[in-house]
Amino acid sequence: MHISEHRRKQLKLIEWIRLGSFIGFLGFFILILVGIDNLLLSFVLALVINYLLGPIVNSLERAGVHRLFSTVLVFSLGGIFVGFGITAIVPFLSSQFSNLQEQFPTYIGGVSRLITQLELKIQDLTGVSYQTDFGLEAESVLLGWTKSLFTDLPGIVSQLGTTLLLSPFFAFFLxxxxxxxxxxxxxxxxxxxxxxxxxxxxxxxxxxxxxxRARLLEALIVALAVWVGLYAINFPFAGLLSLFAGVTNLIPYVGPLFGAIPAIIIALINDSSTFTLVMLCVVYGTAQLIDIFFIIPLVVAKLVNLHPITVVVAMIVGAQLLGILGMIISIPVASVLKVTITSVYQHLVEFRA
Amino acid sequence: MSLMYDNLFRRDRKKRELRDILENNFIFEDLSSRELSFIETLVHVRKYRPGEFIFRQGEVGVGMFIIVNGSVDVTVESATIDSPTDEATYVTRLKHGDFFGEIALIEENGRRTANAIAHNEVTVLGFFKPDLAELVDRNPVTGIKVYKKLSQVLGRRLRETSNKITHLKKRIKRT
Structure with missing residues (x-):
């Protein structure tokens, strides 16, 4: 079939117009997602729910159940499960939280004392003395932070409420x-x-x-391991600390370290014995060993292989743009970019013989 | 009245046309009405203008196409994809109901062995690897039926190619 040069140019122009419209539409969608409050977080959470429950709905459909019924069934069961979970866990966590809120000034005083002691040791070692009391400054800064944390908490909770309502709704239709x-x-x-x-x-x-699926399973196992360990050594706030360890474990490399810091600070402030400190290291270390030697090779190994430098750069960019959420979603976003760039490259260079 | 009738029933007519095409296609002919409804949710309707490439020789193929409207020219180039298409050899013209590119559903990163170019305004149904994977994941019984039909098509193609090779060898021997 002969195609004239004029027709070829016409078709090329149509291709470019279609491509421009497609990119424009995509850009507009992303702009709406980022621009409207709570929408991005709700969408990300909806995707997470979709990835978690989608395979269950598929297996029910495989067994012959209609997709709508499978989805309703899975969401109803999921709702009941989450409801029971919330009723069981929330009072326990909130009692730990209010306990923490009561004891927070003591802990802040403890942190300030620790900094002052460290400061004195440094002064003794170096012989340099200065006027600023870092311990006192840290105390006022920390008090300011915690005051705003506890006063802002209702706002954060209501914002989370919107997200928690929107995301299952989006997830159901997804x-x-x-x-x-x-x-x-x-x-x-x-x-x-x-x-x-x-x-x-x-x-x-x-x-x-x-x-x-792999990262959430990993976070869950790490949180459980930390909780069992802390419970076994009778350490305070085991529930909150294990939850924190599970969430921070989603952040690569530095996450596990972040996860252990609050427990170590609490132990130092409470003047816990060296044995308790060692046991804490054993608990967090064991959780990490389980993660490194069992969960990562068995569950996470199939994931997109990103270079450590790429991971760190992606995390820094994520943290700059969206804070903690940015740090957590930076790796999947980097993986999406990697797949996109590789596929486009293959299409442009290798797909064409 | 006719305009209103058109607007009201055009969608149904299109759906019916799509169902007819699938029902009469060799790969989907053994499927029940319920299974065909599921396939309808998987396939992609694509429209091409005269002279537009549906796929190019040498590109990695992802799936097959069934012609709903119009006709498609199949051409083969001896050089690479970047060489002028004017030198391509015309192979055949496919019409309404014909399907092509089905080997891509089975082959891993297999390249297209010919160009498929819209001869006039063409509408095709596309059925691709991810669609087949989803079919197997959500409805394995239907998936196996489709795979069985695909293997029959491939077997037939293999037999035809073997016959052609034998025929050519005989001709070479004679000369």
Whole structure:
């Protein structure tokens, strides 16, 4: 079939117009997601729920249950499970939290005392003396922080409430009609990049699903290991500390260290024995060893292999843009970018013989 | 009245047309009405303008296409994809109901062995690897039926190729 040069140029122009419109639409969608309060967080959480419950809905559908019924069933059971979980865990965590709130001034005083002691030791060693009392300054700063934390808490909770209401709602439709959304999204992709985009979309989706499931399972196991250890040595705030360790474990490299810091500070302030300090190191160390030698090789090994430098840079960028949430989602976002860049490169260089 | 009728029933007509195409396609012909409804949710409707490439020779293929409307020219180039297409050899013209590119559903990173170019305004149904994977994941019984049909197509293609090679060898021997 002969195609004239004029027709070829016309088709090329159409391809570019379609590509421009597609990129414009995509940019607009991202802008809305980032621009509207709570929407990005709700969407990210909805994706996480989708990746967690989607496979269960699929297996029910495989057994012959209609997708709508499977989704309703899984969400109802999930709701009951979360409801019971909340009723069981929240009073326990809130009592620990109010206990912590009461004892916070003591802990802040303890931190300030620790800094002053350290300061004196440094002065003794170096012989340099200065006027600023770092311990006192730290105390006033920490008091300011905690005051604002406890006063801002209702606001944070209400914001979280909006997110916690929106995300299951989004997740329900993502699971039930996710296929339709994907199809509608793919229908606006220009013809010349359609197969590439389709392949990339499913590759990214598959990898993200594996990533989210693996990391959450990892966080859960680490939190459980820390909780069992802290409970065994009868350490205070075991529930809150293990929850914190599980969440911070989602941050690569520095996360486990962050997770252990509050427990060590509490032990130092309470003037705990060296044995308790050693036991704390054993608890957090064992949780990390379980993570490194069992969970990572068995569960997380399949994940996108990113270079440590890429991970650190992605985390710094994430932290700058979105704080703690940015640090947690920076790695999946970096993985999406890696898959996208590799696929586009393959399409441009290797796909074409 | 006719306009109103068109607007009201055009969507149904399109759906019916899509169902007819799937029902009469060799790969999906053994499926029940319920299974075909599921396939309908998986396939992608794509439209191409005259002269537009549906796929190019040498590109990694991801799936197959079934022609709903229009006709598709299949051409083969001896040089690479970046060489002018004018030198391509015309192979055949595929019409309504024909399907092509199905080997890509099975092959891992297999490259397209020919160009598929829209001869006129073309509408095709695309069925791709991720769609097949989803079918197997959510509805394995239907997935196996589709795989069985695909293997029959591949077997037939293999037999045809073997016959052609034998025929060519005989011709070479004779000369």
């Amino acid at each position: 699971i039930k009609d996710g296929r339709l959304f994907a199809k509608n999204f793919l229908s606006i992709v220009p013809n010349h990049i359609f197969e590439l985009t389709l392949n990339m979309y499913y590759q990214i989706n598959d990898q993200m699903g594996q990533f989210v």
